[in-house]
Amino acid sequence: MTVPLSWYLIFATALFSLGFFAVLSRRNAVAVLMGVELMLNAVNVNLVAFWRYLTPSDLSGQIFVVFVFTVAAAEAAVGLALMISIYRTRKTINVDEINDLNL
């Protein structure tokens, strides 16, 4: 408990920024998805840190993280399936080449 809360928050911000950078700048859609996972993890760290430091007796923070896990898994499953499907027809999953609606 000797670690100040702000350390965790700054760490999470750094991780979030890294993930956001990947989302904005990577061309490959799978790399973009990895960036999103980084961001979700950063959010989880924040949730758990706030739970531990501000309301340790109320477990809502931890329960929220489990729901974030669920959403992250669903997002990864559908996102990757989408990429596989796009790759099958377009032979590329670079996001800046997939810019029209007809597949």
Added chain:
Amino acid sequence: MVGQILFIIIAAFTLLMGLGTVVARNLFHAALFLVGVFFGIAALFILLEAEFLAMAQIIIYIGAIATLIVFAIMLSKGMMGREAGAYNKQWYFAGGAMILFFGLLSWLLVKMPFAAANASAPDDAIQQIGSGFVGHYVVPFEVASVLLLVALVGAIMLARERN
């Protein structure tokens, strides 16, 4: 004191791995770096006394999501090797914006006062989480299962090879 040193070691490790994820040109290496990030975050959860979440993090993120990502990489030929031009044209702009974002937010966080409660974590945390799922958070709990169902159906529809 020991906690602070541990935190710095784990945080540095995790951020290094995160940097690796972002800059690795080879997607498989990026996925491995991502596994490192997940592991580091599980260690941070232990430091925060959330043991259930630490294990769930490893089971779900490393056991399931990272495996899913690796499988998806394998399914698209040519993504396994080194790829040219990993970044798009606006990467320097994105990098600058992110550094600005990080600087601004951490400045705010340092300034912001938080009233930390000096209580210890409950001993029956797992039990409380379990009764939370079927008690106060029952609607998200059921919606989560519907979400998983929808994700399963949608992903099967998308990924199946039509003959």
Added chain:
Amino acid sequence: MDLRALGESFVAMLENVGIPHGWVLLINWILGAVILLGVALLLAIFLIWFERKIAGRVQDRLGPNRVGPYGLIQPFADALKLLTKEDITPDNADRITYNLAPIIAVFHIIMLFAVIPFADKVVGANINVGILYLMAFGALGSMAMLMAGWASRNKYALLGGFRVVSQLLSYEIPVGLAMLIVVLMRGSMNLNVIAQGQGGLFGLGWYVWILPAVFIMYFVAALAEGERAPFDLLEAESEIVAGYNIEYSAMKFAWFYLAFFLNTWVLSAVAVTLFFGGWQGPFAAQIPALGVVYFFIKVFIMFFVFAWVRATFPRLRIDQMMSFCWKVLVPMGLALFLAVAIILKLGLPSAVTYALLFVVNIVILVVTLKLLGNYTRDLPKNKNKRLFAPELPRL
């Protein structure tokens, strides 16, 4: 000899010498970790001899019998050979990942030893999420296999890695469901608490008597989780040469081999802890050393059954194996989970509850076997080119 008292007196001794509390803790942890590591390595060496001996006897051979009495020194000789052998790294391999894979493989399996209760409270880390810990570090193993398969840059290695990971992932669900039902019975994920709850004379409190179908499900799934026959596609020499570790030689191969044996041992140890009372036995609660003896005897009997099955059965095809997991074991596990949950909530006296649980377990087992039997009987009528692809049962 009391193991707990021994540990406590050791800590007291260090504190009396005047070492600060933090350092005493650290010394304690390092000592515990080294002991666990030693146990794991000794076990691995012994298990290799044990399994070879059993396989030899089952197949009417002698097994290792040249080096030392009963060939007991054979694994040491093998280890020496592997240590001094030339290590070949293919030129095409991705070097860092290639070298990291066996390290992760052995790391994840040794980590599992930290939560196994060898006797009452004689456990590396007595954590409240012991079962999730087992699942978590077990999942790390499939990552090591993917790394090995990918980094070798060999078609067979990659294919083998993918097949074995698909298998491990699928069979993790029945294993997890079996663990879940036991947790439901005991209301705790702490492995030591689960073992404590199975007291009673002559092993009457063992969960295997109350939940036989769950144990059978766990056992079948554990055979697949341990990559053992009849689910040993890892070693399907005739199909995919040798799986993900084909490009590995010398000590790196030895690490995969060691992880394989220790994995089976851990699976047997978990089976014993969940279903056969762990360290429970006459006077085990009073004398932990006795508990260690009981525990190891039970685990070795369990391991013997694993080795027996391996030496006896032929190999399944991968499509049959996956169908069996998802179409037989997972529905059965879900049905068992729901049945056990409902019966436990009925609020009947405990004797009636246990009897009812037993009956329901047997019923579900019989129904499953009946459905399977009907399916295989009607196989010639089904015009399916695969021999095992059950349709959804019509209700």
Added chain:
Amino acid sequence: MLVQQYGLIGVFAVIAFIFPIVTLAFTWLLRPKRPNPLKNSTYECGIETVGDAWVQFRAQYYLFALIFVVFDIEAIFLFPFAVAFDKIGLFALVEAIIFVFILVVGLIYAWKKDALEWQ
């Protein structure tokens, strides 16, 4: 209490990770090193390798991983539920049964669509 247990796991993790590295380094000192291009070439049943090893895989592998992910998360939800089982009422059990049932629908869908079939 928590620190006591996880301290050991942390120390154990470090030792369990370093130990195989040390052994590999040790064998590096002991073993002969006589590589040649033929020895270091990729194995392919005794013939020359054909094409790149990193070939494209079929979507079947992905489908199994997908169904696994869904059930894995279900397990994560149900484990704390099982721990809290004694303390919760009958209605909570009904909720959990609904939760499991919705996922069984998913399993039945996958079965119908032959996603559980190894192609």
